[in-house]
Amino acid sequence: MSLYADYVAEREGLLVLETEHGFATYKITGDVLYIQDIYIVPEMRDQDIAQKFSEFICKIAKEKGCKKMLGSVDPSTNGAHKSLCALLKYGMKLHAVNNGLVYLVKEI
Numbered sequence: 001m002s003l004y005a006d007y008v009a010e011r012e013g014l015l016v017l018e019t020e021h022g023f024a025t026y027k028i029t030g031d032v033l034y035i036q037d038i039y040i041v042p043e044m045r046d047q048d049i050a051q052k053f054s055e056f057i058c059k060i061a062k063e064k065g066c067k068k069m070l071g072s073v074d075p076s077t078n079g080a081h082k083s084l085c086a087l088l089k090y091g092m093k094l095h096a097v098n099n100g101l102v103y104l105v106k107e108i
Contacts, residue, residue, distance in 0.1 A: 001016065017057060022049060025037045028061055031065055031068065035069065035070070062108055092105060
């Protein structure tokens with residue numbers, strides 16, 4: 001694991017999936033999987049790596065009894081529109097807006 005993975009695990013209780021192409025941070029609470037962040041290196045974007053990360057994490061979550069996947073987008077960040085479009089394309093639906101974040105949900 002990287003120092004970043006150790007840091008977010010200690011600070012926020014997040015798990016991290018890392019490869020040479022990027023990382024995803026996530027948390028399982030009860031029957032809900034929350035994918036907090038996905039980062040893909042710029043030269044590998046638009047190659048479905050984020051979707052593959054999500055599918056891998058969903059498989060783990062299902063094995064732990066999760067029924068829903070939750071994701072979020074901060075509209076004030078760079079690339080927010082593209083992130084929102086990617087989540088909608090992945091089959092997620094609007095769930096809520098809270099504290100400036102747009103939350104989306106999907107049954108898994």
